[in-house]
Amino acid sequence: MDKREIKSIIEGLLFIWGEPLLASDITEVLDIKENEVHLILKEMMNDFNYNRRGLQIKQTNNSYQLTTRAEHFDWISKLCTPRNDKKLSNAALETLSIIAYKQPITRMEVEALRGVKCDRSINTLVQKELVKEVGRLDKTGRPILYGTTDDFLQYFGLTSLEQLPQLEDFTKLDEDGQLELEFD
Amino acid sequence: MDKREIKSIIEGLLFIWGEPLLASDITEVLDIKENEVHLILKEMMNDFNYNRRGLQIKQTNNSYQLTTRAEHFDWISKLCTPRNDKKLSNAALETLSIIAYKQPITRMEVEALRGVKCDRSINTLVQKELVKEVGRLDKTGRPILYGTTDDFLQYFGLTSLEQLPQLEDFTKLDEDGQLELEFD
Amino acid sequence: MEYKVVLETFEGPLDLLYHLIEKNKVDIYDIPIAKITDQYVEYIETMQELDMNVTSEFLVMVATLLEIKSKMLLPATKNDDENTDEDGVDPREELVLRLLEYKKYKTAAEELKNKEMVQSKVFNKPQEEIEHFIDGDQPKLEGIDLKDLLKAFSEVMNRQKKYDEEFDFHEIERDEITIEDAIDELLHIISKVKKIKFHDLFKIEYSKVKIVVTFLSVLELIRLNTITIHQERNFDDIVLIYKDSKGDKTEELNG
Numbered sequence: 272m273d274k275r276e277i278k279s280i281i282e283g284l285l286f287i288w289g290e291p292l293l294a295s296d297i298t299e300v301l302d303i304k305e306n307e308v309h310l311i312l313k314e315m316m317n318d319f320n321y322n323r324r325g326l327q328i329k330q331t332n333n334s335y336q337l338t339t340r341a342e343h344f345d346w347i348s349k350l351c352t353p354r355n356d357k358k359l360s361n362a363a364l365e366t367l368s369i370i371a372y373k374q375p376i377t378r379m380e381v382e383a384l385r386g387v388k389c390d391r392s393i394n395t396l397v398q399k400e401l402v403k404e405v406g407r408l409d410k411t412g413r414p415i416l417y418g419t420t421d422d423f424l425q426y427f428g429l430t431s432l433e434q435l436p437q438l439e440d441f442t443k444l445d446e447d448g449q450l451e452l453e454f455d
Numbered sequence: 456m457d458k459r460e461i462k463s464i465i466e467g468l469l470f471i472w473g474e475p476l477l478a479s480d481i482t483e484v485l486d487i488k489e490n491e492v493h494l495i496l497k498e499m500m501n502d503f504n505y506n507r508r509g510l511q512i513k514q515t516n517n518s519y520q521l522t523t524r525a526e527h528f529d530w531i532s533k534l535c536t537p538r539n540d541k542k543l544s545n546a547a548l549e550t551l552s553i554i555a556y557k558q559p560i561t562r563m564e565v566e567a568l569r570g571v572k573c574d575r576s577i578n579t580l581v582q583k584e585l586v587k588e589v590g591r592l593d594k595t596g597r598p599i600l601y602g603t604t605d606d607f608l609q610y611f612g613l614t615s616l617e618q619l620p621q622l623e624d625f626t627k628l629d630e631d632g633q634l635e636l637e638f639d
Numbered sequence: 640m641e642y643k644v645v646l647e648t649f650e651g652p653l654d655l656l657y658h659l660i661e662k663n664k665v666d667i668y669d670i671p672i673a674k675i676t677d678q679y680v681e682y683i684e685t686m687q688e689l690d691m692n693v694t695s696e697f698l699v700m701v702a703t704l705l706e707i708k709s710k711m712l713l714p715a716t717k718n719d720d721e722n723t724d725e726d727g728v729d730p731r732e733e734l735v736l737r738l739l740e741y742k743k744y745k746t747a748a749e750e751l752k753n754k755e756m757v758q759s760k761v762f763n764k765p766q767e768e769i770e771h772f773i774d775g776d777q778p779k780l781e782g783i784d785l786k787d788l789l790k791a792f793s794e795v796m797n798r799q800k801k802y803d804e805e806f807d808f809h810e811i812e813r814d815e816i817t818i819e820d821a822i823d824e825l826l827h828i829i830s831k832v833k834k835i836k837f838h839d840l841f842k843i844e845y846s847k848v849k850i851v852v853t854f855l856s857v858l859e860l861i862r863l864n865t866i867t868i869h870q871e872r873n874f875d876d877i878v879l880i881y882k883d884s885k886g887d888k889t890e891e892l893n894g
Contacts, residue, residue: 275507282509283527284534287762292534300533322506323459325466339467346464347471349484361791362768368792384795391768427785436789438796473766513761520763528760542755545748546650552748568740571651571696611751612758620750625739627668634732635668 277301278315281308282337289388291334366392367401371423371435375405375416393417401426461485462499465492466521475518475609514614515605543579550576551585555607556622559589559600577601585610652700653741655682660738667738670731672711676704707731821849821856829866829881837868837877 284300285292294312298305312335316328325343329336339347366389369381381389396402405418419432429435468484469476478496482489496519500512509527513520523531543551550573553565565573580586581601589602608615627635649655659678660667680701686693710730829835840853857879860866869878 279507279509279524280527280530283523283531284509286510286521286764287523287531288534289764296534300530323463325463325468326470337470339470340463343464343467346484347467350468350471350480364787364791365795368788369795371788372792387765388768427788429785436785438789438793471767473764511761522761522763525757525760531762542759543752545752548748548752548755549650549744552751553744555751556744556747568744569651570653570700570737570741571694610758611754612761613754620747620754622743623746625667625742626736634729634736 272301274311277303277311278318281311281315285328285335285337289337290390291329291331291336294333294335297335360392362387362389363392363395367396367419367423370396370402370417371419371432374418374432376418377408377414377416379414381417456485458495461487461495462502465495465499469512469519469521473521475513475515475520475605478517478519481519513609513612515608516615518605520609543583544576546571546573547576547579551580551603551607554580554586554601555603555616555619558602560602561592561598561600563598565601652697653738654745655679655697656700657738657742657745667735667742670735672704672708672731676701676708679704703734707734818852818855818859821852822859825853825856825860826865829860829879833881835879837879840879 280301281297284297294305294308297308297312301308312328312330316330318324319327325340326337327340329338362385365385366381369384370376370393373380373384378389378393381393393402397404400420401423402417403420404415406416407413408416424431464485465481468481478489478492481492485492496512496514500514502508503511509524510521511524513522549569550565553568554560554577557564557568562573562577565577577586581588583606584604585607586601587604588599590600591597592600603616607613608618613619649658656675656679659675659682660670663671663674663678665671665675683693683697683701686697707730825840828840837857840857857866861868865882867880867882869880
């Protein structure tokens with residue numbers, strides 16, 4: 272297998288993986304040495320830049336990820352924006368609601384419920400300080416457990432999480448068209 | 456903005472969007488003419504192939520999508536187990552090919568050609584959104600006319616209906632236009 | 640309970656006829672109608688003996704073949720090749736034309752199948768989460784209240800429920816749930832747990848077809864001596880026990 276073919280395959284792998292992909296995983300798939308993988312990826316990163324490709328490869332320690340370019344931000348925003356209100360997107364709102372009701376919860380569990388990747392919306396929520404890391408699950412990889420913040424409570428005017436309306440209340444909402452919440 | 460920059464941005468847009476992206480959306484974001492978008496994408500498709508890139512751009516009518524290459528399937532399978540979609544049955548494929556070539560066509564006409572009932576396979580195809588109702592025949596009972604969808608093109612990797620494989624004509628006719636049959 | 644042998648299946652009478660012509664390596668323009676008719680009838684009879692679903696279309700084709708056969712036996716049709724008057728038309732012509740037309744689409748279907756195979760090896764990626772491109776410096780949670788939050792959660796839960804339902808729905812709608820699949824599934828479960836209550840095999844959400852097929856697979860595995868069934872007392876739940884061949888041997892050695 273020549274180097275161009277290897278590069279081509281690696282590009283496909285990064286594309287399908289989406290998240291940062293460990294060099295050791297690439298090593299395993301292609302059955303070549305790990306330092307070779309790093310060398311080839313360094314070359315690829317240069318190729319991508321030299322050819323002014325619309326994507327770039329980002330390295331983080333031993334992982335590589337395919338992403339868009341920062342300088343294209345405005346164009347991409349233009350593509351995405353008309354389809355969404357300026358409000359918190361539905362994706363983020365759904366993610367927030369799951370974390371609020373099911374906390375502490377891992378990203379994987381949120382994704383299982385929503386059926387799509389949620390790393391971006393979780394990041395957004397963390398950035399907005401509505402959600403934070405509240406611990407680690409005692410499991411392989413020790414995944415982060417997420418929970419809501421005090422800011423979250425404050426925003427919704429809740430004193431504690433127990434005050435979150437329950438799903439049964441929502442059924443009531445369906446019937447009466449109005450939700451009767453008991454605050455305080 | 457030079458063409459290389461436009462290509463670069465389009466690549467980023469296709470990557471972010473994931474799903475098939477309408478040429479008209481690209482037109483809107485970049486503020487260039489739609490036929491120019493098509494021309495540039497044609498060039499990009501060639502560039503991708505020429506440079507043996509790990510990704511390819513697939514066109515379906517007026518949409519473009521970034522995908523992996525079929526020849527990398529084995530490598531990608533080594534990294535992650537791709538969802539194994541159930542393939543179409545032979546019955547469904549026969550029905551689908553008749554609809555594809557003869558559209559718009561009624562169920563009765565399909566059945567006359569296949570020599571069997573086709574309601575089940577047509578239902579399956581409609582459910583899989585490979586086939587849809589495209590009108591009604593102006594005849595007693597106003598039977599449904601079926602045609603193929605954009606999903607159909609995508610499912611088989613076709614850009615448009617013109618790309619359907621040429622139908623082979625197996626009929627041997629003599630000079631008089633009569634079927635040449637040999638009497639025992 | 641009878642067991643159905645899976646015979647090579649044909650998509651219809653034309654498909655079967657076409658298969659026989661190919662198998663006999665005869666010229667489609669000169670079909671030895673007597674021979675082909677005999678084989679066709681024989682196949683249909685086998686299907687009936689095996690209690691396979693012989694649809695009326697197959698029987699109509701038998702009638703058509705027999706009619707052509709009898710017409711060809713009449714010496715009157717033995718005319719000159721050039722003769723194109725009504726009596727001179729080869730009785731096979733209409734059938735051959737239908738077959739040729741059918742062959743056209745069958746061939747096209749095969750090409751589509753190849754394309755399907757190639758295309759099934761091509762993947763795209765899901766859409767990126769795009770809020771990070773639109774949120775920018777938006778104020779926190781503008782215009783969202785508790786009701787929205789609860790509604791969002793309820794929608795996720797509903798969708799989850801619907802997804803489960805839809806999933807089952809598709810299972811039912813699939814072209815075939817084969818006994819082979821059900822046997823594989825059952826073997827997979829029982830080889831792990833070794834013992835399972837009959838009742839536990841049938842999950843509530845199973846469709847009727849799935850229940851029937853699962854039941855058939857139990858019978859088949861009993862017949863193949865892969866599992867045994869056991870019931871302590873009347874009305875007790877029946878227990879299926881996996882007969883691990885290796886396990887049996889060890890027991891014999893130990894015993």
